[in-house]
Structure formats: structure tokens, C-alpha cells
Amino acid sequence: MEKAEYDCGFLEDVVDDGRVSFEASRREQYAGDASPHEPRTPDAVVWPTDSEEVSRILAAANERGVPVTPWSAGSSLEGNPIPVAGGIVLSTYEMESIEVRADDLHAVVGPGVVYDDLNERLARDGLRFPPGISSGDLATIGGMIANNASGFNAVRYGETRDHVRRLEVVLPDGRIVECGGDVVKTSAGYSLKDLFVGSEGTLGVITEATLGVEGIPExxxxxxxxxxxxxxxxxxxxxxxxxxxxxxxxxxxxxxxxxxxxxxxxxxxxxxxxxxxxxxxxxxxxxxxxxxxxxxxxxxxxxxxxxxxxxxxxxxxxxxxxxxxxxxxSHRPGEEPAIVGDVVVPISRYPDIVEAVETESDDLDLFCPAVGHAGDGNLHYAPLADLDDSDAVERARELNRRIVKRAIDMGGTATGEHGVGIGKRKFMEREHGVAVDLMYDIKESLDPNGIMNPGKVLPDDGDVTDET
Amino acid sequence: MEKAEYDCGFLEDVVDDGRVSFEASRREQYAGDASPHEPRTPDAVVWPTDSEEVSRILAAANERGVPVTPWSAGSSLEGNPIPVAGGIVLSTYEMESIEVRADDLHAVVGPGVVYDDLNERLARDGLRFPPGISSGDLATIGGMIANNASGFNAVRYGETRDHVRRLEVVLPDGRIVECGGDVVKTSAGYSLKDLFVGSEGTLGVITEATLGVEGIPExxxxxxxxxxxxxxxxxxxxxxxxxxxxxxxxxxxxxxxxxxxxxxxxxxxxxxxxxxxxxxxxxxxxxxxxxxxxxxxxxxxxxxxxxxxxxxxxxxxxxxxxxxxxxxxSHRPGEEPAIVGDVVVPISRYPDIVEAVETESDDLDLFCPAVGHAGDGNLHYAPLADLDDSDAVERARELNRRIVKRAIDMGGTATGEHGVGIGKRKFMEREHGVAVDLMYDIKESLDPNGIMNPGKVLPDDGDVTDET
CATH class of the missing domain: 3.30.70.2190 (Alpha-Beta Plaits)
Structure with missing residues (x-):
């Protein structure tokens, strides 16, 4: 266990009894996600039940400069919720209300609702929330919004972003803001909800969402x-x-x-x-x-x-x-994916990126399963390696660098649905150029003390590794 | 003609010959849009041909604190491009390239391309850009993106926002940024393109876009x-x-x-x-x-x-x-719409908002045509008045206030597709609450000198009327 870096005792004054833990065994459950990125044990874990409680936690942490990393299900693939800077993990799991408004084809949900549970509830009304993610039995709506997740069915129904009508978000200073509305379209000012969708908990904590839903196809x-x-x-x-x-x-x-x-x-x-x-x-x-x-x-x-x-x-x-x-x-005992690729290219280039993965894997002597949500131009590749074999791991990383570079050169993106997390930060400059400076400006404007999920999305010169 | 407030002579040094005018007759063509909002003649008009030229214009204006208002077709209905603070009108009309990439179901277009012209070009490939706006013979792509325009066909195909894959934008300080990519989905960092869509030229100038297109239905x-x-x-x-x-x-x-x-x-x-x-x-x-x-x-x-x-x-x-x-x-000589309403409500409330317009018009003794993109919950109402009859105009404004208030109380929005411009600023606080503060922060961060289309979208205490 790592030494606690932040004194988080103040949480006992702002969170209801039983909703905060400093116990090592609990904290260790919030150290790593489903990726090979190195885990880091937080100094405290809190389970707030509503936006007011989230507000109190963030305001107190912000005042003290204590990092806060929102946590959904930990099923992410790029280290997105690993609390690399220590501090507090804020689990959204207790905020799990679901209110279905079938007449409006939308549902008002808490961030802790599991994707499959939402769909089970919606099915009673002949409805579904359709992005079709692979980890639907684990992933929660909050995490899906934070990563702009999608999967099997995005080709017809769109990403999570396309379904988010309204968000309630708590800012680092404790302000609770409503973004968007319970409507299918609006032109009323800057689309703040779209700024929070895909921001991976680096700008605030999503505490409620109105999601557009669809009829189950007959x-x-x-x-x-x-x-x-x-x-x-x-x-x-x-x-x-x-x-x-x-x-x-x-x-x-x-x-x-x-x-x-x-x-x-x-x-x-x-x-x-x-x-x-x-x-x-x-x-x-x-x-x-x-x-x-x-x-x-x-x-x-x-x-x-x-x-x-x-x-x-x-x-x-x-x-x-x-x-x-x-x-x-389970294919090769002792081996697992050293990286999980997630590029997207314009659909006309899909044959080229598929071929590139084949050719480059051969060149690097890697066995590389590849699958993809092909209709979106999205390709996942997962070269297998013994994670203790540093040469093999390095070859897998090199494969990823080559494929991401090719995808970006085709007008594509480094990540279609897994988010940037830790692992894709090193590609942000290549993909976005000058636009990365604007992202820093926005981060600075919304989170001036840098407490929200530090070490993610935006590259920095700090000590957080981005080499996986 | 109004007295010039800003010396814009510097434009002759940064724009190619014949691409800038200080002549009153030209300037007056860029004073007002299709709304009843009061026109204001700019001090100069420029017609740049590419992003480099736009960059030089903005950098020079920014250095001198001269307002710049981007201008598309002037067909907007809320005073969105009226240069209320004087300064420069920047027409995007000369940036009118179209490159159709049918294999990728997208087109790369300049902001000056007229909606109908784009669709005429796309039809050769059996494709269309489908938001279905009413003013398609005039409105340009740049204006549509800036206002997040939509219309007849949004109920099936979505707003302009839903089709924008990539934007090239010139910032007030002259930096040229690329936002998004030529892909149908991405989770790579903050979605800056969504920040510029609907920002009505208050954050930068859109100089190119990749737009997703659809097959013409058989x-x-x-x-x-x-x-x-x-x-x-x-x-x-x-x-x-x-x-x-x-x-x-x-x-x-x-x-x-x-x-x-x-x-x-x-x-x-x-x-x-x-x-x-x-x-x-x-x-x-x-x-x-x-x-x-x-x-x-x-x-x-x-x-x-x-x-x-x-x-x-x-x-x-x-x-x-x-x-x-x-x-x-043409219905009543001497009368025209004193306001054009554009609310959206959750679809289950559509009957209620339709009834509210009927009841409140009767109460205010107004003859009020009403039409709407009903499938989106969008309703337009246009009470007729002699614009010199201040009592009738005030009743029309009162109708709008009552209907917008009702729509917002139902979870709706003050504007579904026309944008905020001048006329909807007074509703921004009511609709967004604390979120308006974030919009100010973003405006301040991207346009610290406040040169981009001042007096629009965000309410201020300045002297610009928001009473229409």
C-alpha cells in the first residue's frame, strides 16, 4: 500500500456517516481499472448520494487543493479513473435513480445507473438506450457520458453524446449547473453539455442526465x-x-x-x-x-x-x-493485451487501417486480435504480450504508435470510444495541434486549482507516465 | 448614415485589393438581417478568401480592439449578425468551396456555400445535407453552423450540430485551429467543435467544415x-x-x-x-x-x-x-411579425404550448400565425403588428415573454434553431441559470478583448437593446 499523500479527514465533516472510507481494503478497490495502466490507491473514497453532497465534497477539496477523481464502474480501458495523483475517489454508484418519461422518449438518470439495468427498466416501455457498449453489465451512465462511450449500435443510433439532452454537473468549486434542456434541439447559447460529455471527469462531476431513448426495433x-x-x-x-x-x-x-x-x-x-x-x-x-x-x-x-x-x-x-x-x-496463459487500440478513420480508409494492423503486427512479430465497430470506421486491436516481457510490451506500444499515426494522417482519431485517459495523452498534440491549447484554457477556466481527475486527457510535463 | 466609430484603415494593409470596402452604399448592405431588430451600419466590410486572410484580419483587429462581426447571408431572425457595436463586418461569402467525398458520406465546405447550392452539388452523387431549413436559398453553411440551424427534416436527420464532424476556426488572436476530425465518432478530448457550433460568431470565425451527409431517400x-x-x-x-x-x-x-x-x-x-x-x-x-x-x-x-x-x-x-x-x-398591409417565436418543449408538452400560444394571443388581442417543426417540439409564432404602433409591439413582446417562460418551465428552450442573437439574450439567465456564468468564462477565455460579435448571445449591462 502507498503512503497517503493527502489528509482527507475533512470528508467526515461534509459527507453523511458511512459514505466515506479511509480503510485500505476499500481504497484498494478503487486503484485500477480494466486496463494495464498502473493502479494507484486513493487516500479516501466517498459515495455521495446527491448533487448537494457532491457539491460539499468538491468545494471542500477545492479549498484544500485535494485531487478528486470521479469513479463509475472502473471498466474503462485507458486508465481514465485511476487516481494517479492520489486524493479522493468519488464514486457515483449511489446515485442510481431512473425516471422514464416514455411520452418524451427520454429518461432522467443518475450517473451510477448500470447500462444494462437502464435498458432492463426501459424495456418495460418498449424502449432502449442504444449505444450498445461491450461492457454493458458493468459500465454506468456517468462513465459512458464522461467518455462519450459507444459500441455495437452506434452506427445506426449514434454515440452517447447524441443522446444527452441535459446534464446536471457539479463544478470543482461546488456550483451546481444545469446544461441543455429536456428537448431534442436548442440553439440557446454555448453547448456546455457537449463540453462535459467526453471530458472524463476533468471538468466536474456529472450528477444527473436526461437521455434520449429509442423504441426497440420490431x-x-x-x-x-x-x-x-x-x-x-x-x-x-x-x-x-x-x-x-x-x-x-x-x-x-x-x-x-x-x-x-x-x-x-x-x-x-x-x-x-x-x-x-x-x-x-x-x-x-x-x-x-x-x-x-x-x-x-x-x-x-x-x-x-x-x-x-x-x-x-x-x-x-x-x-x-x-x-x-x-x-x-484466455488464449495464451500469461499473456494479455498490452494495449487496446481504438482508432477511427473515415469509412473509405477502413480497408487501409485494417491492412495496416495486419502488416505492422507481422513486422513487429505480434499476435494481434482485431475487431471493430466497422460501420463507424472504428478498429480495436489488442496485441498479446507477457506484461513482464518489456521487449514485447514495447513492440505492442510501437504498434499502437504506428497505427494511431496512420489513422490521424487519414483524418481519423486516436480514440473512438474509450477516451484519452492516461494512454492516449501522448497523441493529443498530434491529433489536435493548436486546439490542445484551447483545451488547456478551458480546463484552467473551469478547474483553476486542477483538482479534477489530474493527469488525464491533457498531456503535461508531470511525473505521470503516458508510455502505456 | 451613422458616424464611423472605428478607424479600420489598417484593413487595406492586411486584405487583398478589392476585398475591403469603406463605401457607405456597401456598408449599408450589412447593417441588418431579416429580423425587426434595429440595423447598424458597420465601419468597414471585408470579404476574405481563406483562413490565412481571416487570421490576418482578426489578429490586426484584436490588437486594436476593433469589433468583428462574421456575416453569412443576413437571413437570420434574431439580429445575430447585426454589427451593433460598429467595427468590421467579415463576410464569409467568398469562401465557397465544396469537395464531396461520397465514399465517406461527407463534404468539405467553405462557410460561404449556400445551403441549396450544396444540396444541388450533393444531388449529383445521390446525397443531401438534410437539416431542411426554410431559408435554404439564402442561408449559408457558416451561418447554419454558427446558429446550429435546422428545420423541416431535423426530426429524422438531426440539427446542423449532428452533422458537423470537423471545423476549421480562426480565433480572435489569429490562431487557426482544427476541431474534431473527418470521422463519425471520437472520444479524444474536449469537443471544441461543439463549442463553436451555435456560438454565433462570438468565439471565432468558421472557415471550413466537414459535414456528414445522407443518401437521398428513395x-x-x-x-x-x-x-x-x-x-x-x-x-x-x-x-x-x-x-x-x-x-x-x-x-x-x-x-x-x-x-x-x-x-x-x-x-x-x-x-x-x-x-x-x-x-x-x-x-x-x-x-x-x-x-x-x-x-x-x-x-x-x-x-x-x-x-x-x-x-x-x-x-x-x-x-x-x-x-x-x-x-x-403580405397578409395585412403595414403589419409584419413583431417577434418570431422559436421555443422547443418536450414533445409530450407540445399540445400545451400550442394551446398557450392560442390563449395568450387572444388575451393580448393579437393575431398570431403559428407553425412549427412539430416533431421536434418546436413552435414558431409570429404575432402581426404595425411596427410603429408601440402598444401592439409591446403586446407582441409580452406574448413572447409569456410563451418563453412557459416553455422553459416545461424543461424547454427559448430558441430551437434561430439562435440567441439580440432578441433572446434576456431569456438566457432564466433558461440557463448558473451556466450563463460558465459561458462568460468561456467567452473571456477565448476572446479576452471581446472583439467577436459583441452584444450577442450573452446578456450584458451595455447599451445594446434587448427589448425586441
């Missing part, structure tokens, strides 16, 4: 399609998007990953080949037309097999994608 | 539907949205407006009744199912007539809405 058909090469598969994706089908999901899985999943889930009997999983959504019989259209595009691009399904069988098709995380992690 | 069917009361019509709207149809457009026209249009365009033979115009879009035969579904909802809500059409006849149906602007303005 018809869903999934298809599993294989291709002779990675390029054939990725070119089919670009063409489906180009022709405006807007599938509910279109996922790419490279051949190496299909092999691993097939080994891991041996009842699936997958063919080791570059694979797409496409799902078409709709409320009318038009869904069948869309499925046939996607099929014809895949066949024009050399598809070697096509298997489609609705109902329960649809879930079987999805298993071929959903098992990825566990399959990759 | 099938479009429009329907004109009448109802026994305003409430029946507005309840039908709320129900269509509630059931997730997502029409391409759903417009409300109140009975008084239908009468005016029928008089103005006497070949249309409209029935004087509360009316909806609904359009359904799609690429499959499912469109017919959607049309029937909308029809059944309208009938359940007491519809008294239903007329639907595709092809050229569809345009006839739309005339009943498109003639509104001219019909209202």
Missing part, C-alpha cells in the same frame, strides 16, 4: 458473413455504409480472432476467416429488403459464406463476437 | 391532414413521435395561418383547420407501412381529412407550408 435480423481476405471484408463494410443501409450493427472480426473464439467456445464451429456480423433493424417488412441488399453487397465483395438468423438464433451469431473479450484474454 | 410520401382543434393536431404529433415512426418531417400549421395561406395562394384551396403536413422517408417498401401507421394515429386523434401524395403532387402539399413566410408578411 424486427432484427443478424448475419454472419465470411470473406477470403481481410481487405474483402473491410471493403464490403465501406460499401454497405456508402449505399446508406444504416445497419443496426456491422462488426468486423479478423481471422486470428475468429480462430481464438472458435477454440474458446468450441460449440460454435466457426470458420477461420475474416468475418462480418451484420444486423439489420426496422419496424416494417422493409427489413427483409435491407438484408437482401447487404447480402448482395457482401457477395459482390467475394463473401465465401452467409448465414442469417432472427430470434434466438440471432444470439448465437452474436456469441461469435461477444466472446471476444474473454476468448482473447 | 421513397418519400407526404400527407396533409386536418383536425377539428389545435389540440387534436398537436396530440397526434406527440403520438406519432411516441410510437417511434421518425417521419422525414412533421409540420404543424395553425388554423389562422392556413386561412392566410389559402388567401395568398388561392390555387391551393385549403380547408381552414388546424393542419399537419407529414412526410415519410425510406429506401424500402416499408414506407407504405409507415404512412398507414401515421394515418391510423391521425384518425385515432380525430383527423377530419387526409390527403397523401408522392412525386410532383408531394410538392403541392408542401406549398401549403412553404408559402407561410410570404403569406404572413
Amino acid at each position: 424486427h432484427r435480423r443478424a448475419a454472419l458473413v465470411t470473406f477470403p481476405t481481410e481487405r474483402h471484408a473491410s471493403e464490403a463494410v465501406a460499401e454497405v455504409i456508402r449505399f446508406g443501409v444504416r445497419p443496426g450493427a456491422i462488426e468486423y472480426v479478423n481471422e486470428g480472432t475468429v480462430e481464438i473464439i472458435d477454440e474458446y467456445a468450441d460449440d460454435l464451429s466457426l470458420t477461420a476467416a475474416p468475418t462480418l456480423i451484420v444486423e439489420v433493424h426496422g419496424n416494417t417488412a422493409g427489413v427483409e429488403e435491407d438484408v437482401e441488399f447487404v447480402r448482395s453487397i457482401c457477395e459482390d465483395n467475394g463473401a465465401t459464406s452467409w448465414e442469417s438468423a432472427a430470434g434466438d438464433e440471432r444470439e448465437e451469431i452474436w456469441r461469435a463476437r461477444r466472446e471476444t473479450y474473454d476468448a482473447v484474454r | 421513397h418519400r410520401r407526404a400527407a396533409l391532414v386536418t383536425f377539428p382543434t389545435e389540440r387534436h393536431a398537436s396530440e397526434a404529433v406527440a403520438e406519432v413521435i411516441r410510437f417511434g415512426v421518425r417521419p422525414g418531417a412533421i409540420e404543424y400549421v395553425n388554423e389562422g395561418t392556413v386561412e392566410i395561406i389559402d388567401e395568398y395562394a388561392d390555387d391551393l384551396s385549403l380547408t381552414a383547420a388546424p393542419t399537419l403536413i407529414v412526410e415519410v422517408h425510406g429506401n424500402t417498401a416499408g414506407v407504405e407501412e409507415d404512412v398507414e401507421f401515421v394515418r391510423s394515429i391521425c384518425e385515432d386523434n380525430g383527423a377530419t381529412s387526409w390527403e397523401s401524395a408522392a412525386g410532383d403532387e408531394r410538392e403541392e402539399i408542401w406549398r401549403a407550408r412553404r408559402e407561410t413566410y410570404d403569406a404572413v408578411r
